[in-house]
């Protein structure tokens with residue numbers, strides 16, 4: 001089975017700084033893939049490169065097409081959505097309008113109808129679905145800036161979901177959320193993935209990533225360190241060294257997290 | 271051909287004045303982050319002051335004390351400008367600051383017209399007379415003196431900014447106000463010092479300009495356009511580049527003047543074509559923009575306020591019926607003068623609607639909208655007089671032509687935005703007014719261009735139609751009703767636009783271009799479409815204005831009126847349809863202005879003066895505009911919301927990197 005996203009040899013330089021050096025990464029349909037790495041490793045830059053927001057070398061295949069040269073909005077329309085670490089909502093539109101913008105593209109025909117007759121023709125089913133999934137209904141009519149930070153993050157995720165996307169790249173969706181919120185978000189994301197929407201989850205929260213992802217990639221200083229199922233990555237010595245400094249306490253910490261999260265999973269199963 | 275050298279030297283003096291204004295722009299930008307459209311107006315005010323205390327208008331004192339007093343006056347002007355405009359606007363967006371400076375420009379201009387009248391005054395010169403013959407051309411000494419003085423000023427500023435604590439502090443504050451505070455320097459005091467430096471230098475420019483031009487309300491204020499071009503070359507930061515660019519522009523203008531006497535130079539009605547130097551400045555500015563604008567350093571101010579919210583219209587059809595019915599009745603029952611003023615108000619409202627699209631929805635300030643209206647107006651006139659094409663085909667083609675011009679004006683908006691775009695469209699407006707409308711072939715020249723009244727199947731419904739109002743006086747209410755119907759339809763159109771997917775896309779682009787692209791919006795297409803729609807609306811307004819006047823000149827669509835239009839749009843509310851309509855009702859020539867003149871004898875200039883001052887006040891107190899605030903109720907969260915725009919979160923390394931990325935995409 002060929003992957004939905006096949007990124008090969010992604011290389012990005014900012015002047016003399018090489019932020020990404022030949023990273024290969026695949027995501028298959030319906031898969032939830034994690035991308036972790038220390039601060040400044042190049043995770044955001046990777047998302048920028050895949051979605052067309054920084055010039056990058058290498059090849060990006062998406063859904064059987066080479067999109068390496070396509071501008072961001074074209075990639076988005078092919079089904080490649082993203083969220084932002086800094087949220088980046090449309091501050092001048094209500095939450096619902098934020099999602100509606102992503103859910104449908106106006107055509108010449110629909111615009112004429114709306115402008116001359118004043119009818120609303122946007123099919124907003126997807127926006128409503130996203131609102132329902134992330135339980136944002138009570139905020140739909142509000143302006144984004146009236147929402148607390150955690151909810152704003154969710155609106156960003158909902159906007160990406162509303163776009164009928166095949167793959168969503170999530171840049172640290174759980175940062176700024178508390179532990180309970182973060183767990184809750186993880187479960188919702190898992191559910192979306194199970195419905196067939198693939199996701200690439202970038203996060204600092206190792207517990208979250210290692211628990212819900214099918215596969216995990218680790219980068220540091222723009223280089224791919226390891227990839228594989230969460231269980232293997234967790235025990236990879238190179239990852240331990242890079243990610244947490246010393247292998248000994250790192251392993252301990254990771255094991256601790258694993259223990260905690262399996263307890264949560266057990267609780268969930270009951 | 272050796273005369274060329276002489277003519278090049280002749281341009282040094284006026285070029286140095288351009289440099290002076292350009293350096294004033296640089297000072298304002300470095301000191302306060304303002305693209306200060308009022309720089310030339312400060313020079314004008316100082317020039318008037320000097321004239322008034324020398325010539326006997328206020329006093330007649332000797333040259334030296336008069337110079338000292340004038341510079342003192344300039345410094346006080348700087349203090350007032352700092353305290354009343356710059357400081358309250360410190361945390362505003364660059365665009366809001368530019369609009370505030372526009373308010374100052376309009377107010378100062380109106381103030382001197384009220385105080386000293388429209389005609390130019392012979393300001394006594396302070397420089398010695400006398401010529402030197404170079405390459406067979408007598409070149410006045412003052413050219414070299416003016417250039418020398420401004421060169422010294424440029425060098426002093428360079429040294430000041432490079433080596434003194436004040437200069438370093440200003441540079442630090444421009445990057446990050448917190449840095450300056452850590453250095454133990456008060457950003458307030460730094461800003462004040464920069465502003466006063468600027469106004470004093472403009473005082474010097476005002477004094478020196480006496481050798482070249484008489485003092486009037488237009489020449490020095492409009493020197494801002496070439497001044498901005500020079501400053502753009504200097505990326506709004508370099509005094510040396512700005513100085514050189516200004517002098518070169520003056521020399522190029524002088525050379526064009528020399529060429530304009532040659533037989534090969536294109537002519538219009540026996541003279542050289544009008545407006546060629548404005549066209550030159552526009553071209554220079556576009557070149558500067560493409561070469562340099564992307565590299566203009568952004569300033570890191572502590573807070574950032576954005577454009578006012580654009581709320582979704584409530585029950586627009588009902589409002590249209592109620593207010594439409596009131597206006598229709600008023601058009602019949604009001605006495606003639608009031609009826610005419612009401613018609614002008616309705617047309618102004620249409621022009622303001624076009625600003626709602628470009629600025630309110632797309633978030634771009636375009637000064638060129640009124641000139642686009644003029645394109646349609648002159649098209650209506652020339653289609654009728656040259657080709658015998660009348661209503662409705664002439665206005666339809668005129669509106670299409672305006673839309674095409676709007677599309678062309680939108681192209682720079684793909685590359686630059688915000689203040690740079692405002693600057694380019696300002697130069698475009700000046701060029702279209704002088705080069706386009708000033709030309710008798712496709713414009714109106716000074717004598718004007720006839721516009722036959724609109725009629726359909728032989729039925730005239732122009733201002734002179736046979737049906738008269740209750741008092742039996744022209745203009746005909748028929749024309750008023752026609753304008754009213756057009757306004758209602760366009761108002762509903764803009765309301766629909768706000769609610770449509772296209773309008774939401776525009777607001778998404780206005781809020782965040784990166785996120786808009788990530789949501790699948792083609793940002794460039796959306797902008798161009800917005801500019802084209804807006805130009806078409808402006809074209810309708812311009813064509814109606816032409817029918818209203820019956821004969822149009824370049825002055826019918828002049829740049830100062832275009833700037834005033836933006837000012838009133840902001841005052842009333844630039845993001846909503848009610849804002850546009852109420853803006854029309856209080857604009858220059860509106861029914862409100864007419865009433866004040868008729869009942870209290872208040873001159874029109876007072877309107878511009880009050881408008882300019884109100885604009886500054888509105889920007890601070892009610893940024894969403896008075897009418898918008900009235901119609902969409904108090905939005906108490908608005909202010910809080912603006913302050914938290916970027917959200918919380920620790921400013922970690924990658925967040926800063928994201929911002930760097932954003933700045934890159936934005937350029």
Ligand SMILES: Nc1ncnc2c1ncn2[C@@H]1O[C@H](COP(=O)(O)OP(=O)(O)O)[C@@H](O)[C@H]1O
Nearest residue numbers: 014019039040041042043044045924927930931
């Ligand atoms: N626009 C940019 N210009 C210069 N350097 C950048 C830019 N964006 C990111 N970087 C650098 O690239 C590296 C990777 O950054 P980033 O992708 O944001 O890391 P992460 O998201 O993993 O924390 C960092 O060293 C960062 O400083």
Ligand SMILES: [Mg+2]
Nearest residue numbers: 043044085924
């Ligand atoms: Mg990041």
